[in-house]
Amino acid sequence: MAEVRNKQVVLKEYVTGFPEESDMDIIEGTITLKLPEGSNNEVLLVKNLYLSCDPYMRILMTQGPSYVTPSITPGTGTPLRGYGVGRVLESGHPDYKKGDLVWGITTWQEYSFVSLDQSLFKIEHTDVPLSYYTGILGMPGMTAYVGFFELCSPKKGEKVFVSAASGAVGQLVGQFAKLAGCYVVGSAGSKEKVELLKNKLGFDEAFNYKEEPDLDAALKRYFPEGIDIYFENVGGKTLDAVLLNMRLNGRISACGMISQYNLTQPEGVTNLTNIIMKRIRMQGFIVSDSYHLYPKFLEFILPHIREGKVLYVEDIAEGLENGPAALVGLFTGRNFGKQVVVVSRE
Amino acid sequence: MAEVRNKQVVLKEYVTGFPEESDMDIIEGTITLKLPEGSNNEVLLVKNLYLSCDPYMRILMTQGPSYVTPSITPGTGTPLRGYGVGRVLESGHPDYKKGDLVWGITTWQEYSFVSLDQSLFKIEHTDVPLSYYTGILGMPGMTAYVGFFELCSPKKGEKVFVSAASGAVGQLVGQFAKLAGCYVVGSAGSKEKVELLKNKLGFDEAFNYKEEPDLDAALKRYFPEGIDIYFENVGGKTLDAVLLNMRLNGRISACGMISQYNLTQPEGVTNLTNIIMKRIRMQGFIVSDSYHLYPKFLEFILPHIREGKVLYVEDIAEGLENGPAALVGLFTGRNFGKQVVVVSRE
Structure with missing residues (x-):
């Protein structure tokens, strides 16, 4: 041949x-x-x-x-x-x-x-x-599904924050949060991404983290009552600010920490005592551990795609x-x- | 009167x-x-x-x-x-x-x-x-019980690390770990405390963290295969070294971070990406949320005290x-x- x-x-x-x-x-x-x-x-x-x-x-x-x-x-x-x-x-x-x-x-x-x-x-x-x-129908879709629904058990009305929110996973977490009846805010790195989140993907709010010198203050603005669920894609300074703003019994789905992958010396996270004080559960996961759920996920997501309810x-x-x-x-x-x-x- | x-x-x-x-x-x-x-x-x-x-x-x-x-x-x-x-x-x-x-x-x-x-x-x-x-029969006892058994679901043969191991809570976590058939190592701050853990309280190993300039190396010595369960009492540098040594699907019961309470600026924890890579669950808790379990705890602990099996x-x-x-x-x-x-x- x-x-x-x-x-x-x-x-x-x-x-x-x-x-x-x-x-x-x-x-x-x-x-x-x-x-x-x-x-x-x-x-x-x-x-x-x-x-x-x-x-x-x-x-x-x-x-x-x-x-x-x-x-x-x-x-x-x-x-x-x-x-x-x-x-x-x-x-x-x-x-x-x-x-x-x-x-x-x-x-x-x-x-x-x-x-x-x-x-x-x-x-x-x-x-x-x-x-x-x-x-959406592959690894990132499954990641959003497992990390949000399986690990965070969202309840209607809960407040959700997603970092890297316009990315492969984040854009889905935000839309899933809305399907679950949550309030959801995303952070992203440009004006265009922020517009996308708010105007096309149905996020309640979004902000450009590059224009927020004080992330803690930004989170307090969007979450005056605090964050119930944080979908972690970036790590570092963002995680540190989030920890200050978590509510009691909050859940952090630790999916990725892209801000840290290129650093020789990772940033120090200083606010971890909040994990105790607020009874936070932080759960790291790798989606391939949950691939047995793929058929269930397809059943959930395909109708939403076909009906244009998830973009x-x-x-x-x-x-x-x-x-x-x-x-x-x-x-x-x-x-x-x-x-x-x-x-x-x- | x-x-x-x-x-x-x-x-x-x-x-x-x-x-x-x-x-x-x-x-x-x-x-x-x-x-x-x-x-x-x-x-x-x-x-x-x-x-x-x-x-x-x-x-x-x-x-x-x-x-x-x-x-x-x-x-x-x-x-x-x-x-x-x-x-x-x-x-x-x-x-x-x-x-x-x-x-x-x-x-x-x-x-x-x-x-x-x-x-x-x-x-x-x-x-x-x-x-x-x-x-042992009050808040610290319940803390050890809830934080170890309820949150960490220990299995026989698992490797357990306890910091502040001779303290009110730590000394019990170590003894509970032995009752559960685990291998347990504790860290403490003096030679006498280390002797107590090893010779009186049944810890498999113990070390004086003040004499270990490289905590990562110390943990690698006692846990060549890694740590399944970490009972967190101290935070900061110890947590950072532990994260490097956790095994897949490890659990961290976050009970306290005494090393951080007196610092104006807490130490930065830099190894958090391990939470993702090793699928770690870190759970903060406050024992008073679990006081409904107190009768069950008493039933468990009193016989052990009376028989001298837990000191x-x-x-x-x-x-x-x-x-x-x-x-x-x-x-x-x-x-x-x-x-x-x-x-x-x-």
């Missing part, structure tokens, strides 16, 4: 500080479009269509143990690893056949061998944009060669909504 | 930094041993026998809202407030009669009017030392006038076990 071109995005070296495009290389290799011998029905060959840019990927670019082991090894020609949507080209497994669509962990190249594990899902519903399976904003970069810039942009807030990279539309 | 002498401990002014004996005054007033008119069966007149010195009392000495409101108002002649054991001298309530023994929130003086609320308990078992109702170490200061020194000593670690002040033995 003939070899075909296989463009890849690889890491040049471990990243310190903010990642830059120059930390990655686009290389052109070739691939034989055939499953390796002895792959034992455990691997599919897929053509990658959409790749997902997610903050956690930054952690993979640092040497050492992480929660999403193993790190990406730089300098070996191994492409980046992340979530994506692909079409099956070859399968030895009876549940998957050529032409099937899947989402799950893949690699940043045109064609990938992907493992059939608990993080790979067959796509059954194609009346919605396929790219949604990198976002999803995507920022689409065209072409694998624009992947590094798209990924790097997450950490400066350049993306407007869920950052997706299109490798191929078919 | 004649007036009698009523010695009191009052706060002279709000405390900043470490509390000192000179922040308090011993004053001699008088009291008429009679319930006030219109006290509506809601108040008892008690003679205070034992007073409890607890770290949370430091928080009451600072101006501003706290979790145990209201603060103690200095300069008004109102005595300190805290837990204690007393004998009823007068009661209008049918459930309490003269001579009954009670424990709960009282004030630092010879005689107090105490409120009949959910924090006042009649003492039914007097075959154990009465002072135990300021410790309790007390540090007894004689006389109300020695109360300020005893209380202040908590924050320099001068106490050896639960710090009690005897006002009167009968």
